[in-house]
Amino acid sequence: xxxSGTAHLRPDQERALVVDDLVVQFPVTGGTVHAVSGLxxxxxxxxxxxxxxxxxxxxxxxxxxxxxxxxxxxxxxRLGTVExxxxxxxxxxxxxxxxxxxxxxxxxxxxxxxxxxxxxxEGLEIWGWxxxxxxxxxxxxxxxxxxxxxxxxxxxxxxxxxGQCQRVCIARSIALDPDVLICDEPVSSLDVSVQAQILNxxxxxxxxxxxxxIFIAHDVAVVxxxxxxxxxxxxxxxxxVLPSASLEGALHPxxxxxxxxxxxxxxxxxxxxxxxxxxxxxxxxxxPPSGCRFRTRCPLATDRCASEEPVLREVRPAQYxxxxxxxxxxxxx
Amino acid sequence: MTTDVNAPHVLEVEDLRxxxxxxxxxxxAVDGVSFSLAAGETLGLVGESGSGKSVLGRTVMGxxxxxxxxxxTGRVRIGGRDVHALKPAERRRLWGPEVAMVFQDPMTSLNxxxxxxxxxxxxxxxxxxxxxxxxxERAVDLLRQVxxxxxAxxxxxxxxxxxxGMRQRVVIAIALACDPRLLIADEPTTAxxxxxxxxxxxxxxxxxxxxxxxxxxxxxxxxxxxGRTDRVQVMYAGRTVESGxxxxxxxxxxxxxxxALLASIPRLDNPPHTLLRTIEGNPPDMARPPAGCRFGPxxxxxxxxxREAQPEAAVVPGGRAVACHHPLSRSILExxxxxx
Amino acid sequence: MRTPSRRRRVDVVxxxxxxxxxxxxGAAVLAPLLPLGNADDSVKGLTAPIFASPEGLGGAYPxxxxxxxxxxxxxxxxxxxxxxxxxxxxxxxxxxxxxxxxLVSGFVRGTTDRVVGILSNALLAVPPLILLIALGTVLDPSxxxxxFALSLLTIPSMVRLARANTITVAQREYVLAARALGAGRLRxxxxxxxxxxxxxxxxxxxxxxxxxxxxxxxxxxxxxGIEQPRPxxxxxxxxxxxxxxxxxxxxxxxxGICLFLTVFSFNLLGEKAQQRWDxxxxxx
Numbered sequence: 001x002x003x004s005g006t007a008h009l010r011p012d013q014e015r016a017l018v019v020d021d022l023v024v025q026f027p028v029t030g031g032t033v034h035a036v037s038g039l040x041x042x043x044x045x046x047x048x049x050x051x052x053x054x055x056x057x058x059x060x061x062x063x064x065x066x067x068x069x070x071x072x073x074x075x076x077x078r079l080g081t082v083e084x085x086x087x088x089x090x091x092x093x094x095x096x097x098x099x100x101x102x103x104x105x106x107x108x109x110x111x112x113x114x115x116x117x118x119x120x121x122e123g124l125e126i127w128g129w130x131x132x133x134x135x136x137x138x139x140x141x142x143x144x145x146x147x148x149x150x151x152x153x154x155x156x157x158x159x160x161x162x163g164q165c166q167r168v169c170i171a172r173s174i175a176l177d178p179d180v181l182i183c184d185e186p187v188s189s190l191d192v193s194v195q196a197q198i199l200n201x202x203x204x205x206x207x208x209x210x211x212x213x214i215f216i217a218h219d220v221a222v223v224x225x226x227x228x229x230x231x232x233x234x235x236x237x238x239x240x241v242l243p244s245a246s247l248e249g250a251l252h253p254x255x256x257x258x259x260x261x262x263x264x265x266x267x268x269x270x271x272x273x274x275x276x277x278x279x280x281x282x283x284x285x286x287x288p289p290s291g292c293r294f295r296t297r298c299p300l301a302t303d304r305c306a307s308e309e310p311v312l313r314e315v316r317p318a319q320y321x322x323x324x325x326x327x328x329x330x331x332x333x
Numbered sequence: 334m335t336t337d338v339n340a341p342h343v344l345e346v347e348d349l350r351x352x353x354x355x356x357x358x359x360x361x362a363v364d365g366v367s368f369s370l371a372a373g374e375t376l377g378l379v380g381e382s383g384s385g386k387s388v389l390g391r392t393v394m395g396x397x398x399x400x401x402x403x404x405x406t407g408r409v410r411i412g413g414r415d416v417h418a419l420k421p422a423e424r425r426r427l428w429g430p431e432v433a434m435v436f437q438d439p440m441t442s443l444n445x446x447x448x449x450x451x452x453x454x455x456x457x458x459x460x461x462x463x464x465x466x467x468x469x470e471r472a473v474d475l476l477r478q479v480x481x482x483x484x485a486x487x488x489x490x491x492x493x494x495x496x497x498g499m500r501q502r503v504v505i506a507i508a509l510a511c512d513p514r515l516l517i518a519d520e521p522t523t524a525x526x527x528x529x530x531x532x533x534x535x536x537x538x539x540x541x542x543x544x545x546x547x548x549x550x551x552x553x554x555x556x557x558x559x560g561r562t563d564r565v566q567v568m569y570a571g572r573t574v575e576s577g578x579x580x581x582x583x584x585x586x587x588x589x590x591x592x593a594l595l596a597s598i599p600r601l602d603n604p605p606h607t608l609l610r611t612i613e614g615n616p617p618d619m620a621r622p623p624a625g626c627r628f629g630p631x632x633x634x635x636x637x638x639x640r641e642a643q644p645e646a647a648v649v650p651g652g653r654a655v656a657c658h659h660p661l662s663r664s665i666l667e668x669x670x671x672x673x
Numbered sequence: 674m675r676t677p678s679r680r681r682r683v684d685v686v687x688x689x690x691x692x693x694x695x696x697x698x699g700a701a702v703l704a705p706l707l708p709l710g711n712a713d714d715s716v717k718g719l720t721a722p723i724f725a726s727p728e729g730l731g732g733a734y735p736x737x738x739x740x741x742x743x744x745x746x747x748x749x750x751x752x753x754x755x756x757x758x759x760x761x762x763x764x765x766x767x768x769x770x771x772x773x774x775x776l777v778s779g780f781v782r783g784t785t786d787r788v789v790g791i792l793s794n795a796l797l798a799v800p801p802l803i804l805l806i807a808l809g810t811v812l813d814p815s816x817x818x819x820x821f822a823l824s825l826l827t828i829p830s831m832v833r834l835a836r837a838n839t840i841t842v843a844q845r846e847y848v849l850a851a852r853a854l855g856a857g858r859l860r861x862x863x864x865x866x867x868x869x870x871x872x873x874x875x876x877x878x879x880x881x882x883x884x885x886x887x888x889x890x891x892x893x894x895x896x897x898g899i900e901q902p903r904p905x906x907x908x909x910x911x912x913x914x915x916x917x918x919x920x921x922x923x924x925x926x927x928x929g930i931c932l933f934l935t936v937f938s939f940n941l942l943g944e945k946a947q948q949r950w951d952x953x954x955x956x957x
Contacts, residue, residue: 263556
């Protein structure tokens with residue numbers, strides 16, 4: 001559990017993005033925050049990888065490190081065939097534009113002093129227009145994300161709702177025709193009804209543009225809905241990687257805890273479900289536990305978990321778990 | 334709905350309206366809401382942002398009251414006393430022994446320079462006149478009741494030394510200090526991690542049961558409300574669109590908004606890449622609400638009648654009410670003297 | 674019911690202030706075109722009565738004359754011209770230099786930022802009056818050099834404000850989003866950060882005008898600013914020294930009131946601007 005390893009990578013296939021042993025650390029007063037410790041992942045063209053975890057698990061830091069914003073402490077990021085670590089600043093900027101980022105708070109992700117028609121084509125202003133006609137391209141982009149160009153073109157971000165702002169952000173990201181879209185909690189600040197609109201929009205955009213997508217979120221049901229594959233993170237480490245269709249058959253104790261915490265509208269009245277967590281406190285990322293990082297909250301923890309870090313291994317076909325205590329015979333509760 | 338002072342209701346809200354006077358015009362944040370709540374009962378107030386659910390919670394509490402920029406009309410009775418007819422000083426005396434509130438962000442509702450223990454003992458000594466030692470004893474006991482391990486040690490800690498979930502437990506302990514009869518929890522888990530949310534919701538549910546308190550749970554999370562409330566009230570644009578016992582309302586929604594809202598939540602048992610049902614458009618600008626039914630512009634079943642007349646809440650057997658000209662699943666409404 | 678009336682009262686004061694500023698600025702700009710008396714020609718003043726009492730608008734000397742027989746109304750208007758010119762010029766220099774330095778140091782951080790921090794703190798540590806007196810003894814008392822000296826007073830606080838705002842803005846997500854799109858440093862600074870730093874800096878600039886109007890007046894009062902007979906409000910007030918004020922109070926009262934109202938109005942404007950554009954510093 002909460003371990004590292006590369007068993008889940010698929011080197012024999014064509015991949016849009018490969019991240020190998022990514023480490024993100026940053027100094028703070030009183031120590032070093034170990035935000036991401038040895039994350040590896042790969043992404044096929046047109047595939048969506050969901051990264052699931054609670055706040056502080058390093059999922060956002062990982063997303064930004066992949067974008068090289070800022071570059072990771074160590075580890076390799078390969079976009080298509082190009083290695084991003086150590087290339088020149090200008091090349092980096094150009095390559096980075098092949099990946100795009102959609103952020104959690106759409107209102108603050110848009111410069112408050114600029115208008116929608118300038119915001120959506122920001123990337124093209126930097127990299128050039130080619131033979132496109134500006135006005136018609138702006139309208140085309142806005143329509144493609146379900147906004148009415150007539151009404152929003154001349155507005156500023158604060159005149160729009162959160163959902164509309166997120167649509168502008170998505171339009172801005174896909175304007176550069178990227179290969180990879182990294183969405184960092186793109187719907188968690190939105191209302192339920194608007195969240196569904198944005199999720200559908202991302203789904204349609206991915207299909208239309210053959211985007212590979214990393215979808216970072218804490219909401220299990222949202223991640224399951226949009227992803228092909230789910231990677232579960234805990235305190236900077238990977239717990240489990242599995243196809244999202246079999247998410248409910250997750251084996252890692254932490255994934256099971258996440259699943260048990262989902263309140264659903266179809267729930268029966270409260271019942272004690274899932275393994276109870278032993279301690280509620282999330283350990284500090286300044287001084288993460290030895291061995292398996294989840295052991296302080298894990299109902300299955302033994303001495304071995306403290307001394308030896310579990311490595312991802314294929315427990316069932318396409319399901320990789322980093323835990324000493326699960327195998328294919330483990331019951332699914 | 335009875336207005337009898339001797340009724341066993343802990344909370345009675347009658348035609349409550351909260352209007353904010355803003356430079357852009359009057360915003361009718363709460364527009365004619367009525368409900369009542371008995372001891373031991375939990376009511377869920379659900380709705381999206383701008384639905385008025387939080388303002389309603391605060392108006393019930395008396396935190397939002399008539400003033401230079403606000404007008405509150407209608408009646409809120411807590412333990413038989415009309416909150417908005419009281420003088421501010423008298424109203425403050427209700428806060429603690431009669432009604433208490435748990436807010437969304439536990440970090441900002443605790444004073445960062447006061448120890449956890451001080452927060453509790455101050456409240457206990459002020460409201461209940463406890464001695465110093467007695468207050469300390471009770472405070473430790475309260476922390477234990479809200480599931481805080483090593484309560485005696487926590488007493489000496491500052492809020493920032495606790496995790497979000499622990500802080501919210503402390504906030505709940507403070508709210509419970511004077512043994513209130515009514516607890517208003519305004520998005521108590523929104524700022525917390527998923528694994529902690531469930532714990533806090535379970536804690537609140539068990540406290541309500543133990544103490545036979547009444548609780549109003551304000552939340553945008555329909556899942557949170559579903560499993561933990563007896564009755565639910567769905568709000569849209571300041572008005573109640575549907576209310577009734579939680580399970581039937583969520584199982585067979587009668588209002589198109591409730592129905593669409595439930596359908597737009599991604600579910601764990603959906604296969605990957607399921608397109609969700611959405612509600613088109615955006616919630617209305619509350620300074621300029623649409624005429625007729627406020628959900629009309631976004632409703633799939635809208636007719637001319639909806640554009641002209643605001644639907645009144647039709648009370649139906651089974652304790653349900655729905656404010657719609659064309660409610661779904663008419664069968665459950667059969668026999669209702671709906672008078673439309 | 675209560676609030677609108679209270680609000681309106683505050684607004685009345687604000688608009689009166691703005692009216693005053695319009696009058697003063699208008700008069701200062703149009704001074705050469707106005708039918709004013711003799712402001713600074715002391716030779717011609719020899720033929721005029723000295724210390725003539727104010728006669729009101731109809732008289733030859735509406736606000737009286739001073740000890741050289743110069744017309745006080747004309748001097749107050751030309752004084753406004755000098756005082757405001759000096760203050761505006763100084764604020765302009767201070768805002769441009771300070772704002773730019775603050776923007777760059779807040780955006781680039783690192784060594785540049787540390788050096789800028791030490792320099793601006795050092796400048797802030799020198800008592801302003803002493804700095805001004807020191808400069809006043811070195812520089813010739815022209816409008817240009819006084820404006821330069823005064824701008825030194827504004828630069829450190831401008832640097833600080835621009836730097837602080839830049840640091841906050843640079844951490845905003847839209848800057849991150851622009852970087853993700855591939856924007857380079859210059860573009861980030863000019864297109865993303867600058868437009869969001871300009872308004873708070875401008876609102877401080879308005880407050881600075883009033884500070885500098887007073888500072889210029891103090892310098893001229895001490896005799897190290899603009900020299901007689903060219904009028905400024907400061908040296909006009911200084912004419913009241915040596916018992917003059919006791920006998921002819923208007924000599925001091927007229928420029929004094931102008932100074933007071935102008936400073937007060939600029940402060941109102943600055944306050945309003947900060948409330949609107951820079952909620953952070955307005956709370957201080």
